[in-house]
Amino acid sequence: MSHPTSARLTIDLDALAHNFAVLRAEAPGAEAAPVIKADGYGLGAAPLARRLWAEGARGFFVARLSEGEALRAALGADHPATIYVLDGFLAGSGARLAAARLTPVLSSLPQIEAATTFAAASGQPLAVALQVDTGMNRQGLTLAETQAVAQSGDRLRGLQVCVIMSHLGSATDPADPRNTLQRERFAQVRRLFPQARASFAASAGIMLGPDYRNDIIRPGISLYGGGPEERPDPRLRAVAKLEAPILYIRNVEPGELIGYGSNTRIEKPTRIAIVGAGYADGVIRASKGKGYGWLAGARRPVIIVTMDLIALEIGDAPARIGDWVELLGPNVLLDEIATAAGTVAHECLVRLSGRAERIYLGEV
Numbered sequence: 601m602s603h604p605t606s607a608r609l610t611i612d613l614d615a616l617a618h619n620f621a622v623l624r625a626e627a628p629g630a631e632a633a634p635v636i637k638a639d640g641y642g643l644g645a646a647p648l649a650r651r652l653w654a655e656g657a658r659g660f661f662v663a664r665l666s667e668g669e670a671l672r673a674a675l676g677a678d679h680p681a682t683i684y685v686l687d688g689f690l691a692g693s694g695a696r697l698a699a700a701r702l703t704p705v706l707s708s709l710p711q712i713e714a715a716t717t718f719a720a721a722s723g724q725p726l727a728v729a730l731q732v733d734t735g736m737n738r739q740g741l742t743l744a745e746t747q748a749v750a751q752s753g754d755r756l757r758g759l760q761v762c763v764i765m766s767h768l769g770s771a772t773d774p775a776d777p778r779n780t781l782q783r784e785r786f787a788q789v790r791r792l793f794p795q796a797r798a799s800f801a802a803s804a805g806i807m808l809g810p811d812y813r814n815d816i817i818r819p820g821i822s823l824y825g826g827g828p829e830e831r832p833d834p835r836l837r838a839v840a841k842l843e844a845p846i847l848y849i850r851n852v853e854p855g856e857l858i859g860y861g862s863n864t865r866i867e868k869p870t871r872i873a874i875v876g877a878g879y880a881d882g883v884i885r886a887s888k889g890k891g892y893g894w895l896a897g898a899r900r901p902v903i904i905v906t907m908d909l910i911a912l913e914i915g916d917a918p919a920r921i922g923d924w925v926e927l928l929g930p931n932v933l934l935d936e937i938a939t940a941a942g943t944v945a946h947e948c949l950v951r952l953s954g955r956a957e958r959i960y961l962g963e964v
């Protein structure tokens with residue numbers, strides 16, 4: 601009898617569509633423009649985007665120029681989406697941005713200059729978004745720069761500012777006063793560009809309430825099932841399910857060591873399942889001792905994580921070689937695993953871009 605030996609990643613696009621509907625209902629009247637940077641948080645930007653288009657999405661955000669080009673190619677001429685590139689207009693990238701009809705998110709004065717120079721040379725108006733830094737201190741024009749740019753029309757010559765946007769630094773903590781501060785600053789900035797649509801909230805910002813939603817919301821992690829601040833949101837469904845088969849079952853005696861090195865000592869008689877997935881498949885190594893898998897209707901603690909194999913303590917669970925163990929999914933919540941591994945849900949997802957065999961459900 602032959603058994604499966606390696607991990608499989610199931611990406612449930614019906615769950616994605618459900619989450620998209622939940623977020624749209626949360627922000628009625630706003631456009632929801634999915635964020636599918638880093639190859640759709642590791643889940644595959646092309647199938648995600650095609651399904652989201654079918655659900656009504658017409659704008660998408662990516663980070664890199666190359667991601668925008670790949671997405672344009674994947675969507676093809678019959679899905680003429682607006683694709684925003686968060687990296688903006690890097691010097692020399694004009695021809696590529698134009699060829700793929702990408703909308704750069706301009707985030708500095710040099711980017712604005714490069715874009716106006718390109719627009720002048722091409723003789724075509726260039727549609728852009730402008731990003732303003734309202735307090736996160738990562739990316740975007742300062743408030744003074746924004747004011748200066750808005751007041752001298754010349755500095756935006758040839759550019760069509762379609763969207764004015766900013767990004768929240770503390771949205772996962774609704775009580776943080778930085779949220780109010782950023783919101784007030786963003787309201788000032790909006791007034792400088794009355795014709796542009798405004799975009800402020802990513803996943804956590806959407807949940808801060810109507811004052812934060814504006815014209816375009818930019819959900820990323822919540823589309824994939826992650827709740828704000830690594831707290832599961834029961835309205836959202838898991839999109840990614842990682843499973844792996846049991847390869848070996850063994851009994852380990854007290855005093856034995858397990859895995860590499862000498863720091864994982866077994867204290868009591870322990871029944872262990874060795875499962876065919878590891879950090880090369882996206883199981884975060886730091887989840888050892890805190891994470892869990894799901895087998896036979898219960899949680900099973902993760903004892904060690906190596907590159908290709910992990911060990912789970914399975915007690916007296918009914919378990920056989922070849923049985924599938926869920927390592928992430930509807931029963932092993934993204935947010936809990938992120939917390940166990942000391943990271944954020946975003947990082948847990950992008951790690952899945954590894955080796956596991958992929959299955960898409962609900963593809964269009």
Ligand SMILES: *Cc1c(COP(=O)(O)O)cnc(C)c1O
Pocket residue numbers: 635637686767801802803804818819820821822946
């Ligand atoms: C990544 C990103 C988002 C999406 O963030 P989530 O927390 O995944 O919703 C939105 N806007 C900007 C500018 C981003 O960089």
